[in-house]
Structure formats: C-alpha cells, structure tokens
Amino acid sequence: MNELTDAPEPGADPSTQGTDAGPGADAVRADATWRDGGRVPDKAVRDGLAVGLATAVYGISFGALAVAAGLDIWQTCFLSLVMFTGGSQFALVGVLASGGVAAGGSAIATAAMLGIRNVVYGMRMKPIVEGPPTSGHPTPVWRRVAAAWVTIDESTAVALAQSNDRAARVGFWVTGVVIFVGWNLTTFVGALIGDAMGDTRAWGLDAAAAAAFLGLLWPRLKRVQAGAVAVGAAVVATLTTPVLMPGLPVLVAAVVAVVVGWFDLFRRRSES
Amino acid sequence: MTTWHIILIASAATLALKLAGHLVPAGFLERERPARIADLLTVALLSALIAVQTLAAGSSIVIDARVPAVIVAAALYALRVPFVVVVIVAAAVAAGIRAFS
Numbered sequence: 070m071n072e073l074t075d076a077p078e079p080g081a082d083p084s085t086q087g088t089d090a091g092p093g094a095d096a097v098r099a100d101a102t103w104r105d106g107g108r109v110p111d112k113a114v115r116d117g118l119a120v121g122l123a124t125a126v127y128g129i130s131f132g133a134l135a136v137a138a139g140l141d142i143w144q145t146c147f148l149s150l151v152m153f154t155g156g157s158q159f160a161l162v163g164v165l166a167s168g169g170v171a172a173g174g175s176a177i178a179t180a181a182m183l184g185i186r187n188v189v190y191g192m193r194m195k196p197i198v199e200g201p202p203t204s205g206h207p208t209p210v211w212r213r214v215a216a217a218w219v220t221i222d223e224s225t226a227v228a229l230a231q232s233n234d235r236a237a238r239v240g241f242w243v244t245g246v247v248i249f250v251g252w253n254l255t256t257f258v259g260a261l262i263g264d265a266m267g268d269t270r271a272w273g274l275d276a277a278a279a280a281a282f283l284g285l286l287w288p289r290l291k292r293v294q295a296g297a298v299a300v301g302a303a304v305v306a307t308l309t310t311p312v313l314m315p316g317l318p319v320l321v322a323a324v325v326a327v328v329v330g331w332f333d334l335f336r337r338r339s340e341s
Numbered sequence: 342m343t344t345w346h347i348i349l350i351a352s353a354a355t356l357a358l359k360l361a362g363h364l365v366p367a368g369f370l371e372r373e374r375p376a377r378i379a380d381l382l383t384v385a386l387l388s389a390l391i392a393v394q395t396l397a398a399g400s401s402i403v404i405d406a407r408v409p410a411v412i413v414a415a416a417l418y419a420l421r422v423p424f425v426v427v428v429i430v431a432a433a434v435a436a437g438i439r440a441f442s
Contacts (some may be wrong), residue, residue, distance in 0.1 A: 078400070127425060128369060129425070139344070144348050148348060152351065152352040156386075156408055159390075160387075160390055161347070161348075161351050164390075165344070165347070165395075167399075169392060170343065173342045173346070175345040176351065177350050177354065179390075179421060180351040181355060182386055183386050183387075184354065184358040185358060185383075186383050187355070189362065190357050191359055191363045191368055194362070194363070195363050207406055213363050214363075216363055217360045217362065217363040218356070220361065225405070227370065261361055264389060270438065271439060272432060273431065273439070276406065276432055279433030280360050280392035280411060280414035280430075280432075281424075282387050282390045283415060284418060284424045285416075286391065287418045295380075295384045298385050299387075299388035300388070301385070302388040302392075306388075306390075306393050310387070310397045310400060311402065315397070315400065318385060319389040319390055321347070322392075323386055324383065324406055325385050326378060328380040330374065330377045330378030
C-alpha cells in the first residue's frame, strides 16, 4: 500500500494490468454516476481497481512482518486501520524489531517523518475532493476526513494521472477505498501467517523486511539527487549503528535529506 | 512505554499529518524548498531502514544471509518483478542460505 511501491508517476498510465471489473466496480460506477450525474470516467475506475488490487496484496507481507516484530494480531490490524500508510507502518515495525519497546521514541519519529509526504499529497488532493467551487455545497466534514484517511501514494498517483478533475476524483476514491478494504483484509491474513511461522529468522523474514523497504524506495530513485540521498543515508545509518541506540541511526540519516534538500545539491536529472 | 502506547501515538501522528493536508490551508509545504526536503526525507529514511535491516544485528554490523537476499531483490526490482514476488524470493534466499550453511 501506500507507499507501497510502484506508485505511478503523475501523467503515467497506472493501469499496468487488465483487471476484470467485478461487481464491486459496478457498485462504484453506479455511485459515481449518481453523484456526478454524468458519464463515469471508465479509465479512472480501471486505473483505481488495477492499482488498488495490486497494492492491497502487499498487506500480507506487512501483517507477517509486524507479527514477526513482536506485535500481536490486534496491534497489527490497528496499524493498518488507523495509520494506513505503508511506509510508516513498515518503518514502525522495522524499528521495533531492531530495538524493541526501548526504541519506541525512534519508531514513532521515523513513522511520523515518513508520513510528512502525505501532507503534500493532501494539499494536492483537497481541490479535487472539494470539486468545483461553483457547486455551492461545502464538502461535508466526514468526507474530508475520509479523503484524508485514504490519502496515500497510490490514490494520489492515480488521481494525478487522470486528464480532468472529475476523473481524478473518481480515480482517487476508487483507489483509496479498494486499497483500504484490501489492505486491511490482507494484513489480517498476513498476521495469521506470521503467527503460525514461529522462528521468523529461519524463514528469512528479516531479509524480507529489507526487500520490502527496497521496494518502497525503488520507484523514488529516478533522479540523481534522490540516489545521492539514498547512498548518503545508508552510509550514515551503517556507520552510526555501532555507536547509537537501535532506532537512532535511521533518524540521524534523515539529516542527509535536510542538508541535500536545503542546498539543493546533486540537482542534475538523469534520463531513466 | 508499552507497544500499545507506541502504536497509538504513532498512528495519531500520521493521521494528524494526513488531516493537516486536507484541512489546513495550503502554504508552507507548497514552497519549493520544504517540498523538496519532504520528498528527500522519504528517500533517506527508507534507505537508512534498508541499511539497518540488512546489516545491523543489535549494535553491530554483520554480513550474513540478508546481504545476498537484498542484492537478489534489487536485481528483481530492476527487472520490474512485482513487489510481493520479490519479498517472497528475498525471504527464500535468506532462508535457503541459512538452511544449508
């Protein structure tokens, strides 16, 4: 989910695979027709379903890793219901896995800092959720809260990939709702699997966690600047691991982003 | 602090950030520098998490079965293999190396 990887770039076509629009799609379509009173942008619905279903599957890995980190099934499911932003969720359980409850402060700080980009997404999605100012109806609070809740990498990416505001709105909601439902179901299934596994190291779940973080990072490495920050942060985290409490090396590595971002170093664009 | 405290505080923080984007008038983060730093922050944190998750064992740096697993994962992502498949293969590589060594 969320950050969950392969978030398409704005303007890209996020429908990477043909998805059979089942009965769920009909319900979404009917609802959207009713609300907007016009033809429903099929592409937005298709994009949302394709990205949403593909993303929701990752919930299995989150559920298993969270239980491996020492969380119980309810704690794991609570994170997917309320936090609902994959990068922060994976980070929280990753730091807890390495440092335990003693690293709680670092775990919270890391999860919160990874959530900052959702503020930027929210500001971009706000006018799309509100619709045209001429409609005369203020957006109800519950709908704003629901929109904020499902504002994540994928819903934002699908919305930005549409060609007009109405399609963007449909894409945003379809993606957000499909991932929310799917992510929570698969988290539960993953937690049950993790619970049944026993010795998670023997199953290689520690390596799976590293691979999961790599999957979240991969689509963000298109620019030289991002690549330089990634290398710098990895070096800083590795070098400080022997001298700092578990959890802190990750936070110290964030300084690399602040320095590079502040002075806009390594600006060149790579062709990728 | 218990695990539940950590989960509640962290969830409240991330949810508050999401709400802030929708309820607070756009401003600070729309400027170029803060937006760029917010973007790079995600990259730095994820990369640091990869390094720690791959190399750290408590407070020491260890090269073990996780390293080849992550290298295989990187190769698979470069080939555009889906996330779930890569994660499972990475786990299998580490588990296999541990089983046969």
